[in-house]
Amino acid sequence: MTSNLEGTEPPVIAEVRDLRVHFGSKRGRVHAVDGVGFQIRDGEMLGLVGETGCGKSVTGRAFLNLIPQPPAIIAGGEVLFRPRGGAACPACAGSGCHACGQTGGETLDLLKLPQDRMRQIRGARIAMIFQDPGKALNPTLTIGVQMAEVFLQHKSDELLQDAGISADDRNLAANALRRIAHQEDRWLDRRLKRFPPLRQAAGRIQQALDARVAAALAETQIANPLRVMRAYPHELSGGMRQRVMIAQALACDPDLIIADEPTTALDVTIQARILELIKTLQERHRTAVLYISHDLSLVRKVCDRVAVMYAGRVAEVGTVSDVFSNPRHPYTQGLLAAVPRAGARRGHLASIPGSVPELVNPTPGCRFADRCSQVMPACTQLDPVLGSVGEGHSVACFLEHPPHAGAAKIEKALTE
Amino acid sequence: MQLRDYIIRRLLILPILIFGVSVIVFTLTRIGGSPIGVYLSHEMNAEEVAALEERFHLNEPLYTQYWYWLKAALSGDFGYSGVASAPVAEVFWPKFAATMELSIFSAAVAVTLGLWLGVFAGTRRNKWQDHVTRVVAVSGASLPLFWFGIILLIVFWANLGWFPVGRSNAEIWASIAHPTGFYIVDSILAGSWQGLVDALWHLTLPAITLGFGAVAIITRMMRSALVEELQQDYVDAARAKGLPERLVLNRHAKRNALVPTVTVIGLTIAFLMQGAIAAEIIYRWPGLGRWMASAVVRGDQATIMTYVLFTSVLFLFANLIVDIIYAKLDPRVRLGD
Numbered sequence: 001m002t003s004n005l006e007g008t009e010p011p012v013i014a015e016v017r018d019l020r021v022h023f024g025s026k027r028g029r030v031h032a033v034d035g036v037g038f039q040i041r042d043g044e045m046l047g048l049v050g051e052t053g054c055g056k057s058v059t060g061r062a063f064l065n066l067i068p069q070p071p072a073i074i075a076g077g078e079v080l081f082r083p084r085g086g087a088a089c090p091a092c093a094g095s096g097c098h099a100c101g102q103t104g105g106e107t108l109d110l111l112k113l114p115q116d117r118m119r120q121i122r123g124a125r126i127a128m129i130f131q132d133p134g135k136a137l138n139p140t141l142t143i144g145v146q147m148a149e150v151f152l153q154h155k156s157d158e159l160l161q162d163a164g165i166s167a168d169d170r171n172l173a174a175n176a177l178r179r180i181a182h183q184e185d186r187w188l189d190r191r192l193k194r195f196p197p198l199r200q201a202a203g204r205i206q207q208a209l210d211a212r213v214a215a216a217l218a219e220t221q222i223a224n225p226l227r228v229m230r231a232y233p234h235e236l237s238g239g240m241r242q243r244v245m246i247a248q249a250l251a252c253d254p255d256l257i258i259a260d261e262p263t264t265a266l267d268v269t270i271q272a273r274i275l276e277l278i279k280t281l282q283e284r285h286r287t288a289v290l291y292i293s294h295d296l297s298l299v300r301k302v303c304d305r306v307a308v309m310y311a312g313r314v315a316e317v318g319t320v321s322d323v324f325s326n327p328r329h330p331y332t333q334g335l336l337a338a339v340p341r342a343g344a345r346r347g348h349l350a351s352i353p354g355s356v357p358e359l360v361n362p363t364p365g366c367r368f369a370d371r372c373s374q375v376m377p378a379c380t381q382l383d384p385v386l387g388s389v390g391e392g393h394s395v396a397c398f399l400e401h402p403p404h405a406g407a408a409k410i411e412k413a414l415t416e
Numbered sequence: 417m418q419l420r421d422y423i424i425r426r427l428l429i430l431p432i433l434i435f436g437v438s439v440i441v442f443t444l445t446r447i448g449g450s451p452i453g454v455y456l457s458h459e460m461n462a463e464e465v466a467a468l469e470e471r472f473h474l475n476e477p478l479y480t481q482y483w484y485w486l487k488a489a490l491s492g493d494f495g496y497s498g499v500a501s502a503p504v505a506e507v508f509w510p511k512f513a514a515t516m517e518l519s520i521f522s523a524a525v526a527v528t529l530g531l532w533l534g535v536f537a538g539t540r541r542n543k544w545q546d547h548v549t550r551v552v553a554v555s556g557a558s559l560p561l562f563w564f565g566i567i568l569l570i571v572f573w574a575n576l577g578w579f580p581v582g583r584s585n586a587e588i589w590a591s592i593a594h595p596t597g598f599y600i601v602d603s604i605l606a607g608s609w610q611g612l613v614d615a616l617w618h619l620t621l622p623a624i625t626l627g628f629g630a631v632a633i634i635t636r637m638m639r640s641a642l643v644e645e646l647q648q649d650y651v652d653a654a655r656a657k658g659l660p661e662r663l664v665l666n667r668h669a670k671r672n673a674l675v676p677t678v679t680v681i682g683l684t685i686a687f688l689m690q691g692a693i694a695a696e697i698i699y700r701w702p703g704l705g706r707w708m709a710s711a712v713v714r715g716d717q718a719t720i721m722t723y724v725l726f727t728s729v730l731f732l733f734a735n736l737i738v739d740i741i742y743a744k745l746d747p748r749v750r751l752g753d
Contacts, residue, residue: 064656123658135649138668140675140746149667153658183663232747248657 010042012082013288014063014256019077021058021067028361033058034312035077037386040256042084043286045279047299047320049335050309051356056292059309060258063126063290065110065118079110083125084255124154127249128258129278132265133241137233143244144229147213149183150251155212156181163204177201212251220247220277239270243277250281256288263298275302296339300324305392308332311357311367314386318393328395330372366398378403422743422750426736437728438489441721442482450474451717455498485721495718499711504718507707512726513597514583515703519692521600522623523685526630533631534638534677535670541643549635556632561691565625565698572621579621581699588614626695630684637680641673648672675746682738689727 021033033055040046048056061067062079087106110118110126130136138146151159157167160181165174176189176198185193193202210229217225220243233241242262249257259278263271279302282289293299299306300320307317308329316329327333334352354371366372369379378398386394387401445451452468469475473484488495494504537549572579583589584599592606600619603611645651646669654664696705704723711719743750 061652066652066655119658119660121658122656128653128656130649130653132649136653138650138654138672139748140672141667142747149654149659149663150657183659234748245653 012039013042014040015080016059017078019059019062019079020075022073022075023071024073031312031359031362036314038307038314038317040288040290043288044304045282045289045291045302047303047306048290048292048309049294049296049299049306051294053356054309055312056309057260060260060290060292063110063258064122064128074111081108081110123150124252125254126256127254129245129249129262131261133245134238136245137241139233143231144213147248148209150248151209151212152181152183154252159205159208162208163201165201173198181205216247216251238266239274242266242274246278250285253285254287258290260292296335312359313367316395322390322393328389328400329397330374331368374399419744419750423740426739433732434729438725441724442485445717445721446478449715453715494722497716497719499714499716499719500707504722508722510597511704511707514701515692517598518622518701518703519688521619522627523688525623526627527634527681530631530634531638533635535642538639538642553632553635556628561625561629562694564628565695568621568625569698580618583618583702585614622695622699622701626688626691630688633684634681638673638677641676642669645669645673671745678738678742682735685734686731
């Protein structure tokens with residue numbers, strides 16, 4: 001479907017397949033994410049847009065397996081991820097096959113990965129930028145301590161090397177230092193670290209750590225990294241805090257960053273600068289970014305491709321230019337029409353009539369059917385699936401792909 | 417502001433607070449009646465009463481009376497206790513030490529156990545362990561201390577005979593020196609294992625009685641604070657960094673959940689000091705309890721003054737420690753807003 005004959009398109013680095021996340025509630029199961037599927041290509045910025053409650057944040061969190069269960073129930077689907085430079089694909093031993101998308105790398109299902117493997121990926125290969133940096137930073141720890149955690153978690157061997165402790169050293173002091181660097185220090189280690197001979201070596205580890213933290217902060221254009229490292233979150237402005245979050249996310253040079261509305265909680269004046277910073281760093285590091293937002297104009301500005309979500313499903317996906325200039329799903333058309341434009345007639349704001357449907361025990365059929373101006377009988381009976389309408393542009397709508405006569409029968413047979 | 421500066425500032429305020437407390441306590445005690453009431457009898461005539469009043473400066477204004485009291489107190493003279501028939505300063509310390517030993521021991525056990533149970537329940541939210549802890553905590557908070565103490569006494573002393581009453585075995589007590597009046601400390605200083613075991617054995621039942629309510633309050637507070645912290649974004653952010661659950665809990669959630677809990681612990685200490693009197697009477701603990709009860713009934717003002725003053729000062733110190741821990745935990749407190 002998305003294969004490219006010229007082979008210029010970067011490989012798919014992550015893919016969501018038919019993800020279903022439900023929430024138990026008193027009135028029944030809320031189908032918050034109900035069959036979402038899309039792909040993220042290496043180094044691209046994919047916008048995931050939709051209204052509040054359409055399931056975009058839950059989808060984003062699925063990449064880090066950070067969906068709290070309970071109350072959530074992962075009812076099905078896969079979140080696949082191919083880390084750069086990971087192990088070879090077991091099917092083709094690295095020569096490239098269909099299973100690994102011709103990359104030769106191994107494909108991980110993040111939802112089924114054991115906890116310790118998942119922890120090696122979190123923060124190192126996939127990182128997250130949260131919506132409100134004021135809440136995502138611990139108020140009682142300094143920025144330096146919080147940033148250091150990422151390096152200690154994923155780069156402790158490099159830190160030990162920088163401090164001149166080789167992996168072969170197995171004496172008492174080296175073991176204590178290794179435990180400190182791996183954040184497995186015991187009470188005695190913390191006491192011993194204040195006295196020679198450990199003090200000097202522990203100081204060198206700290207220096208190596210501080211240098212890395214300062215460099216990471218400097219990359220997000222923080223003017224005075226050393227001062228910021230000593231500060232507590234409440235001493236920084238919202239924009240500063242978000243820069244810290246971005247620095248933390250980029251610390252280990254991840255393959256994929258989940259940015260969950262990273263500018264929504266910020267002052268309007270800062271938003272543009274933070275957005276620009278994310279874009280610049282994303283291009284410099286060639287990191288893939290899943291940019292979750294409800295703001296179409298932001299997505300249009302920074303993203304390469306966009307997936308439009310509605311009520312727990314993807315309605316339309318394609319390149320930004322395709323989707324914005326030639327929207328094919330009535331919901332996307334409505335959304336775009338609702339964006340206020342300079343020079344439009346005053347006093348009139350376009351909107352889509354009706355409201356988002358209840359997601360408790362939904363009935364079959366297109367979720368948008370109730371609000372759609374071009375609704376057909378099939379729309380309330382059958383679920384439309386994503387189908388291609390052009391190069392890399394797909395839409396889930398019967399206007400584009402009329403249901404063939406057999407579909408109703410198949411659907412019926414499947415549900416029985 | 418550095419933590420050290422914060423502590424210094426709080427210590428400087430402390431004498432002023434103690435002075436204020438003594439003024440209030442003195443005034444309130446004088447409202448309770450004349451301090452010579454305990455010495456008067458029906459056979460005394462008006463002149464004899466007047467002579468007594470003059471001797472104790474009771475015909476002078478209240479602030480002068482306070483001045484006389486302060487001067488004497490600063491030189492270690494807290495007056496004469498009619499109930500004990502001895503100077504307060506002589507009888508006070510051993511009894512006060514007994515009460516303090518019981519209160520401090522209960523508080524230490526209650527804080528340790530309460531925090532542990534709170535974390536245990538908070539990390540197992542809505543599982544059966546959480547429900548069991550809740551039942552224990554609710555009973556701890558609602559069972560009246562004097563009733564619960566008597567039940568323990570009937571079961572473990574009268575029926576099973578596992579635990580003694582009183583403070584010590586007389587022989588062991590006599591065999592070691594008592595420089596501090598704290599039995600545990602004295603037996604450690606004397607290097608007596610026998611003494612330490614005896615002290616702890618006698619402490620068990622009164623400490624459980626006294627600490628149960630405090631355990632309940634601390635458990636509930638720690639549990640709900642932890643549950644709330646675990647729902648914060650920064651906990652997910654810590655997990656998103658790849659931190660193991662152990663560090664997410666210990667370095668992030670638990671530490672922040674302690675902030676509101678520590679405040680409650682400070683208040684619980686006052687609760688413990690009041691409860692100590694009831695526990696002492698139940699277990700024949702030779703503390704201030706019985707003496708204080710009769711002193712209040714008979715209007716023994718020198719005793720009441722001393723007791724209220726010392727417990728207030730202790731409460732001030734306990735709260736100072738709580739505030740220091742609070743400032744250490746939460747930078748927003750010490751950095752000042």
